[in-house]
Amino acid sequence: MNTAKKSFLLRAALAILMSCYVFFVVPSEGQAAKSVTLPKREWSFSGLFGTFDRASAQRGFQVYREICAGCHSLDLIAFRNLSGLGYTEGQIKEFAAEYEIEDGPNEEGEFFTRPGRPADYFPSPYSNKKAAAAANNGKAPPDLSLITKARAGGGDSSIRYSLKNPGGYALGADYLFALLMGYEEPPEDFEGDNYNRYFPGGSIAMAQPIEDESVEYSDGTEASLQQIALDVTTFLAWAAEPELEARKRLGIKVILFLAFLTALLYVLKRKIWSDIH
Amino acid sequence: MAKSGTKFQSNSKIINWIEYRLPIFSFLHNSLGAGYATPKNLNYWWNFGSLAGLALIIMVVTGIVLAMNYTPHVDHAFNSVERIMRDVNFGWLLRYIHMNGGSLFFIVVYIHIFRGLYFGSYKNPRELLWIIGILILLAMMATAFIGYVLPWGQMSYWGATVITSLFSAIPVIGDDIVTLLWGGFTVDNPTLNRFFSLHYLLPFVIIGLVFMHVWALHIHGSNNPTGVEVKSPKEESIPFHPYYTVKDFFGVGVTLVIFSVFVFFAPNYFGEADNYIMADPLATPAHIVPEWYFLPFYAILRAFTVDFIGIPAKLLGVAAMFGSILILALLPWLDRSKVRSAKYRPIYKQFYWIFVFDCLLLGYVGGHPPEGLLVTMGQIGTAYYFIHILVLVPLIGIFETPEPLPDSIAVKAGDKPSTAEQ
Numbered sequence: 001m002n003t004a005k006k007s008f009l010l011r012a013a014l015a016i017l018m019s020c021y022v023f024f025v026v027p028s029e030g031q032a033a034k035s036v037t038l039p040k041r042e043w044s045f046s047g048l049f050g051t052f053d054r055a056s057a058q059r060g061f062q063v064y065r066e067i068c069a070g071c072h073s074l075d076l077i078a079f080r081n082l083s084g085l086g087y088t089e090g091q092i093k094e095f096a097a098e099y100e101i102e103d104g105p106n107e108e109g110e111f112f113t114r115p116g117r118p119a120d121y122f123p124s125p126y127s128n129k130k131a132a133a134a135a136n137n138g139k140a141p142p143d144l145s146l147i148t149k150a151r152a153g154g155g156d157s158s159i160r161y162s163l164k165n166p167g168g169y170a171l172g173a174d175y176l177f178a179l180l181m182g183y184e185e186p187p188e189d190f191e192g193d194n195y196n197r198y199f200p201g202g203s204i205a206m207a208q209p210i211e212d213e214s215v216e217y218s219d220g221t222e223a224s225l226q227q228i229a230l231d232v233t234t235f236l237a238w239a240a241e242p243e244l245e246a247r248k249r250l251g252i253k254v255i256l257f258l259a260f261l262t263a264l265l266y267v268l269k270r271k272i273w274s275d276i277h
Numbered sequence: 278m279a280k281s282g283t284k285f286q287s288n289s290k291i292i293n294w295i296e297y298r299l300p301i302f303s304f305l306h307n308s309l310g311a312g313y314a315t316p317k318n319l320n321y322w323w324n325f326g327s328l329a330g331l332a333l334i335i336m337v338v339t340g341i342v343l344a345m346n347y348t349p350h351v352d353h354a355f356n357s358v359e360r361i362m363r364d365v366n367f368g369w370l371l372r373y374i375h376m377n378g379g380s381l382f383f384i385v386v387y388i389h390i391f392r393g394l395y396f397g398s399y400k401n402p403r404e405l406l407w408i409i410g411i412l413i414l415l416a417m418m419a420t421a422f423i424g425y426v427l428p429w430g431q432m433s434y435w436g437a438t439v440i441t442s443l444f445s446a447i448p449v450i451g452d453d454i455v456t457l458l459w460g461g462f463t464v465d466n467p468t469l470n471r472f473f474s475l476h477y478l479l480p481f482v483i484i485g486l487v488f489m490h491v492w493a494l495h496i497h498g499s500n501n502p503t504g505v506e507v508k509s510p511k512e513e514s515i516p517f518h519p520y521y522t523v524k525d526f527f528g529v530g531v532t533l534v535i536f537s538v539f540v541f542f543a544p545n546y547f548g549e550a551d552n553y554i555m556a557d558p559l560a561t562p563a564h565i566v567p568e569w570y571f572l573p574f575y576a577i578l579r580a581f582t583v584d585f586i587g588i589p590a591k592l593l594g595v596a597a598m599f600g601s602i603l604i605l606a607l608l609p610w611l612d613r614s615k616v617r618s619a620k621y622r623p624i625y626k627q628f629y630w631i632f633v634f635d636c637l638l639l640g641y642v643g644g645h646p647p648e649g650l651l652v653t654m655g656q657i658g659t660a661y662y663f664i665h666i667l668v669l670v671p672l673i674g675i676f677e678t679p680e681p682l683p684d685s686i687a688v689k690a691g692d693k694p695s696t697a698e699q
Contacts, residue, residue, distance in 0.1 A: 048542065076359050142554075146359070149545065150553035172550065200563070240553075243362065243369040250370070251541025258537060262530030269523045276317055276515060 038174040038198065045173075045237055048252065051245050052238045054086040059217055060235025061085060063228055066215050068144060071136065071206075073124035076145035077239050080118040084242050085235075092118050099123055137193075139205055148172035148233070148240045173237045180229035183208040283311045283516060308495055314514035315521055316501035318686045322396075323499065324528035325389040331529055332382035333487065337480050339375040347427065349473035351466045354429035355555040373544040379421050380547045381536050383570035386414065394608075395629055397617030398500040404609035406493040411606045413486045418571070418602075420479040423472045425568060430552030435565045437464045437472075443578070446592040463558070503686045504617025513687045564646055572643030573636050574598050579647050580659035597659065604666050611666065613674030616682065624677040625670075632665045 044053035061082070064074065079096040083089070096116035101123060104111035116123075126132035132140035142150075151172045178198040186195030192203025210228045217223050238244075285303035287293055296302045306312040346365050348357040361368035390410070393399055399407035426437045441458045445451040460467025498507065498514075507513045515521075539546055547569055551562045567575050581594040604611075619626040635658050642655040 076356070076363065081363070146553040150550050247369060247373075247541055247544070251537060254541065255534060255537050258530060258534045262527065262534055265523065265527040265530050269527045272519050272523050276520065 038171070038178050040174050041177070043173055043237070044234065045244055048248065050248065052085070053234055055219065056231045056234045057085050057238050058087070058235075059219065059221060059227075060231035060233065060238075062218065063210070063215055063232040064144070064235055067209055068232065069122070069125060071125055071132075071141040072144045073126075073132075073141075074122040074145050074239060075124065075143050076121070078119060078121045079116060081242060085238065089118070096120060137205060141206070144236055144239065146240045148176055148237045150240075151175045172240070173233050176236060177229050177233045179204075180210060180233070181226065285310075285312055308491070309522070310518045311516040313495065313498075313517035314507075314510050315499055315517045316507055316686055317513060317515045317520075318501050318503065319499060319521070320502050321524075321528065322388070322392040323501075324525060325385045325392060326494075327525040328385040328528060328532055329382065329389055330487065331532070332378060332385055333480070333483060335374060336378045336382060337484070339371050339378065340477075340480065342371055343375055344473075344477060347473075349427070349469050351429060351469055351556070354427060354469060358428045370540070373540045377536065377539050377544060377547065379424065379568070380539075380570065381532070382417065383421070385532070386417065387570070390414070391633065393500075394632075395619045396500055396502060397504050397612070397614075397619065399609045400612065400615075400617050401609065402497050403493070403500065406490060407609060408606045409486055409490045409493060411602065413483055413490060415602060416479055416483045416486060420476060420483065421568065421570065423476045423479070426469065426472050427476060428552060429469065429556045430549075431554045431556055431560070431562050432549045432552040432565070434464060434556035434558065435562055436567055437468065439565055440567070441468075443591070443595045443598075446589065446595045448592070500617060501686055502618060502620065503683055504621070505682055505686050508685050509687075513685055566644060569640070569644070572641075573639035574601060574643070576639040576643035576655045577601050577659045577662065579643070580652075580655045582652065582656075597663075601659075601662060604663070608666065608670070611671050611674075613671055614677065614679065616679040621680040621682055622673075622677055623680060625673050628665065628669055628673060632662075635661045635665065 043050065044056065045051060079092050082092050082095065087095070096118050099116040099120070099122075100113045101116045101120050102111060102113050106112060124132075126135060126140075129140050149172055175198065179196060182196045182198035184195060184197055186192075186202075190202065192201075193205050194207050195202055196204045210225060210232070212225050213223050214225075214228055215223050221227060241247075285296075285306040287296065287302065292302055303312070343361060346357065346361045346368065348354060358372065361372050363369075365371070393407065393410070422436075422440060426433045441455055441464065444454045444458065447454060456462065458468070458471075459465070460471055501507075549566065566572075575598075578594040578598040581590045581597060584590050585593060614622060614625065616622055619629050638654065639658045639662065642651050642658060645651050647655065
């Protein structure tokens with residue numbers, strides 16, 4: 001009995017050790033170079049039951065349209081997707097109609113422009129990647145559709161982080177938020193474009209895009225730098241993972257169901273095996 | 278009910294009509310049903326074979342549906358994956374299951390392999406069973422590597438470039454092989470097209486190999502934690518169904534709960550942020566790292582930093598990387614000990630755990646940039662990997678005195694020690 005207990009403990013310890021390895025060691029690949037630690041915050045969309053703060057995301061959408069869209073495309077988002085942020089069909093039609101979309105060829109074989117429709121995607125500020133690069137000192141500004149997933153550990157993903165910080169795991173959003181707030185006086189020996197302490201290497205091509213009062217919010221919220229950074233990050237986190245809410249809702253149900261099923265299977269297993277041993 | 282296997286019987290006329298012409302019911306009965314006698318003492322480490330089968334089925338089913346919505350073209354691949362994520366009904370679910378399913382498959386298969394190493398499951402008469410398993414691992418690795426290229430993100434592109442370039446290290450024909458893999462002179466659209474085709478083909482090769490694996494398994498049945506063969510089937514075996522079917526289903530339940538936590542709440546945990554940036558041949562990512570399940574082999578590849586007796590370091594690395602898997606096929610003959618289970622092998626048991634640690638160490642090294650101490654650690658880890666398999670395992674097998682084996686699997690270890698068998 002004693003040896004059985006001992007070997008069980010040994011195995012349990014081993015299992016924990018193995019999972020620690022997978023959780024803590026394996027995903028640290030590639031992160032070694034990032035020496036700056038990101039200030040973490042609890043996002044409306046982090047945690048098991050997180051949802052996007054609609055008001056904040058709508059303000060963020062305003063920031064994107066008025067500021068970011070000057071240089072950054074949002075290729076993967078169609079106007080119709082904005083219904084996910086709580087906009088009505090009428091509002092979406094209005095937003096879309098503000099844009100001129102190139103279409104064609106028509107029956108005469110001509111290309112033409114027309115007002116946007118909900119099914120259209122956000123037009124890019126530049127006609128192609130080369131034009132974007134030419135207008136920005138040789139490097140095209142990145143598309144923002146997936147930006148929170150494509151930076152600093154990916155999107156809503158890090159269990160390792162959530163273990164240390166229950167309820168919040170959104171490294172990509174943390175990075176974007178920190179970056180927008182991270183423009184500072186450069187150190188004396190700094191050489192490069194614009195100094196940002198959270199950008200790898202410190203020198204970022206993008207000049208500080210937002211500051212206090214960069215936008216005038218239509219809902220009257222005070223537009224501090226922090227508020228603007230928070231809102232646009234929430235909007236872009238939604239743009240990167242529009243399925244997040246549906247995913248978490250379904251996840252809770254699936255896991256509860258599977259846990260119940262597994263418990264039943266365990267009872268069944270015990271019953272069937274009761275005549276062995 | 279007899280505790281060993283039972284013969285197939287049915288009262289249904291239809292079933293008997295079919296059975297007379299195509300004995301499919303007795304086939305199922307004898308392979309997964311009550312007709313398959315299985316040692317009664319299998320522990321939960323024996324669940325991982327069926328879990329690997331589950332992972333394979335999950336991958337094939339989700340993969341077939343994903344392929345319906347995927348476009349293998351350099352201009353469209355990345356966006357077609359995002360279309361699956363955003364516009365296809367439950368496309369995000371399919372894609373995240375498939376993405377994390379790869380990790381699931383490798384975790385359960387690695388545990389399955391290490392279970393085999395601990396309990397000596399590769400020994401006579403299960404050598405071919407073991408070798409087919411190695412072939413499955415190789416086919417899995419090829420499939421996983423190729424599949425990672427398909428979303429055409431930055432890590433897809435650069436991973437493909439780094440790994441396919443390895444073949445150029447092969448003397449004489451190396452460059453031609455690389456050109457053949459690429460379908461041109463760089464990783465480009467033809468590469469993506471042939472990779473898509475192969476990614477659809479290889480899983481069915483794996484299914485074929487799995488069929489042979491399971492067939493070979495059924496000839497002599499499962500090994501068991503004591504490593505002692507079943508002597509009296511009536512006493513020591515139980516029918517696979519219902520005993521192991523229910524136990525396997527319980528294991529499936531536990532696994533799916535853990536898997537769901539990742540799929541629904543941390544779907545990109547095993548992924549790389551860089552792969553959400555579309556492939557750009559002009560911008561190299563800061564660190565090109567393979568998926569976690571390749572990290573130990575990546576460390577072995579990079580352990581060779583200097584040319585040796587005229588052989589370039591790159592070739593040595595490539596040879597060592599493939600060799601590290603292939604030499605596992607020799608284990609049934611390298612291990613001279615007749616005792617299977619490490620339970621009764623005090624020396625081997627200790628070295629087994631050092632070997633496990635060594636593999637984890639190599640994984641750690643493979644995931645970090647090769648700088649400073651990590652290079653040395655990788656080299657020591659690589660050397661130890663080969664020394665363990667090629668030197669220590671044979672020597673321990675010869676010089677170790679195993680502990681007395683139980684008379685049968687029905688006797689609990691320590692109850693009635695026997696010295697009769699070695």
